[in-house]
Amino acid sequence: MAKDFIVAIELGSSKMTGIAGRKNPDGSITVLAVASEDSTSYIRKGVVYNIDKTAQGLSNIISKLKNTLQSDITQVYVGIGGQSIRSVKNVIIKDLPLDAIVSQDMVNELMDTNRNMTYPDYEIQDAITEEYKVDSQYQNDPVGIQAIRLEGNFLNILWRRSFYRSLNKSFDNAGIAIAETYLAPVVMGEYVLTEAEKRAGCVLVDLGAETTTVSVYYRDKLRNIAVIPLGNNNITKDLESLQMDEVEAEAMKLKYSSAYTEIQDIDPNMVWSIDGSRSVSSRKFIEVVEARMLEIIENVRNLIPSEYMDKLLGGIVLTGGGSNMRNIDKAFRKAINIEKVRIAKSVDLNINVKDSKPALANNGTMNTILSLLAKGDMNCAGNAFNDSLFDEEQLAATTQTAATAAQIAAEKAKAEEEERLRKEKEAEEEERKRKEKEAEEERLAAEKKEKSVMHRIFGSLKQFGRSLVEPEPGSND
Incomplete structure (x- = not known):
């Protein structure tokens, strides 16, 4: 015990x-x-x-x-x-008095302001400080530096309130x-990636049953996290279209699936047995599996911010149940064009x-x-x-x-x-005030427009009246 x-x-x-x-x-x-x-x-x-x-x-x-x-x-x-989580970048700026020195209280104020941000349907579960910008220089610790402008760059990780x-x-x-x-x-x-990978820049891809989670690191900091609503189970469902039930499709996936197969290695005449009395074309099977895997990998690539794409010297690290598929590392190399791919088994x-x-x-x-x-x-x-x-x-x-x-x-x-x-x-109160302000601005604009129209009308009438009483040019009367 x-x-x-x-x-x-x-x-x-x-x-x-x-x-x-x-x-x-x-x-x-x-x-x-x-x-x-x-x-x-x-x-x-x-x-x-x-x-x-x-x-x-x-x-x-x-x-x-x-x-x-x-x-x-x-x-x-x-x-x-x-799928309940996502990340949002946020920048908080504070202008400082002339000759001011950044204090810990100033830094804490930026962090508190960021933490108090509100997002519709979401709450901040974690806020990661990426770096501070002191005037024009980026710093991890700005305390003690003289500046007139302090900027905090944060990555807010959100989750749905309903979840x-x-x-x-x-x-x-x-x-x-x-x-x-x-x-x-x-x-x-924290426990799968090495310090070198996080420092050099890498992408951690967790290939799950129903979702694929993509986390981008650079210079020891998490820079982006997103969840793709696709996973291993989608491959199983796709294979069911080849006249298999769910149990058969899952068994066939585990036995035969490969994330990438060279064209010359595909035998168009080969068939694989489903249950002894039924079989499926190996070529068709390969096409179904690879099509779904390619879709997942392309989504992973699209979720890597462009500013980090050419800086990921640490490469791609794959984990989760989906990382056990044959040639998964080769499929990622081909589709994302990053040579360094590691499969993290533990x-x-x-x-x-x-x-x-x-x-x-x-x-x-x-x-x-x-x-x-x-x-x-x-x-x-x-x-x-x-x-x-x-x-x-x-x-x-x-x-x-x-x-x-x-x-x-x-x-x-x-x-x-x-x-x-x-x-x-x-x-809700902020939204109500915003709407009241917009309504007031619309009312004032309407009044201004109405006054402008009336002014033009009265001006026209005045000019018309003047033309009736004033003699025409050249008249002797």
């Missing part, structure tokens, strides 16, 4: 995964328990769309982990991703307290498993959950289970722990909901 451990949960589109592990003094991590649940019926493209089923899945994950650990769990770290509410509701219904919510692709970048950590169980896949599918485990730093262990069925004191303690955890989660959710409502109210 472990007395201290960290628990993390990843909400994936194909499966939900929970993991428990312990950090060791030498920097390694010992994995104590792993549990997973099929999530295809309640998580779509990384987003919760059925709260009740998600809550049940979470409860099942926690129950499995508890049984292995023989201990209660007080809180968990949660990794989010999928945030659904996520919290699912955990509340399951009675699970959230220690911290992390952006899964950002955390994975995280850059020393991972060991207690008593060699559970077995951890070394194919890129565990990279996110292991990164979340490494990121956590608070003990998630509750009271150890007692073998006695009649230990009322132990039962009461366990119940109290669960109740406290649920209460903390409820209070946190309430505070976050109040903050969300406050921001929405402020945004």
Whole structure:
């Protein structure tokens, strides 16, 4: 029975995964328990769309982990991703008095102003400071520099408010307290990419079941993150058009698919057996798989900002389940024209498993959950289970722990909901004032136009009247 451990949960589109592990003094991590649940019926493209089923899945994950650990769990770290997140660049500028020296308070003011930005339907989940511009020079730390203008360049990572509410509701219904919510692709970048790759510039591509996440790094900073609503499952669906059901298409994909095949290696007469009585043309199969993979890769290329395209000396790093497809690295080289492509099968950590169980896949599918485990730093262990069925004191303690955890989660959710409502109210008030201002400006413009028209009319009438009473030129009367 472990007395201290960290628990993390990843909400994936194909499966939900929970993991428990312990950090060791030498920097390694010992994995104590792993549990997973099929999530295809309640998580779509990384987003919760059925709260009740998600809550049940979470409860099942926690129950499995508890049984292995023989201990209660007080809180968990949660990794989010999928189609609910995107990034937006933001620049905040502050003009300074003559001969002013940049202080930490000035820098904090820029950061606070950025954090208070509002976006329709979205909230800022994380704000990354890319660099500061002091007058005309870029600096990582501007404090102490004399300047008349200070500019902060930020990358705001947003997530949909509706997803945030659904996520919290699912955990509340399951009675699970959230220690911290992390952006899964950002955390994975910390433990999958090398320092050299991030410094030189690279693209981390997580090829998932229903989404593909693209993260661009340059000079040690995340510069852009975006999610493509396409993944491995789309290839399976495409193969179903070749007269296969879903199970057959998935099996054929795993057995035969290749992201890239040289034309001279394709035998137009070769067929592959589906079930013994049916077969499919290998050429047609290859065309279907490669067409979808090319679409995904071209979308990845389009999401790399043009200013970094020729600076990515660290190359492309592929991970996730889709990175296991044959010739995936060759397909990316051909389509994006970047020679350096690495497939990250594991995280850059020393991972060991207690008593060699559970077995951890070394194919890129565990990279996110292991990164979340490494990121956590608070003990998630509750009271150890007692073998006695009649230990009322132990039962009461366990119940109290669960109740406290649920209460903390409820209070946190309430505070976050109040903050969300406050921001929405402020945004609505600003929108109302804006509309009132526009209406007032339109009214004044209309009045001005009306006065101008009347002025011209009166001017014309006055001129006409004058022409009636004044004698014509050359008249003697």
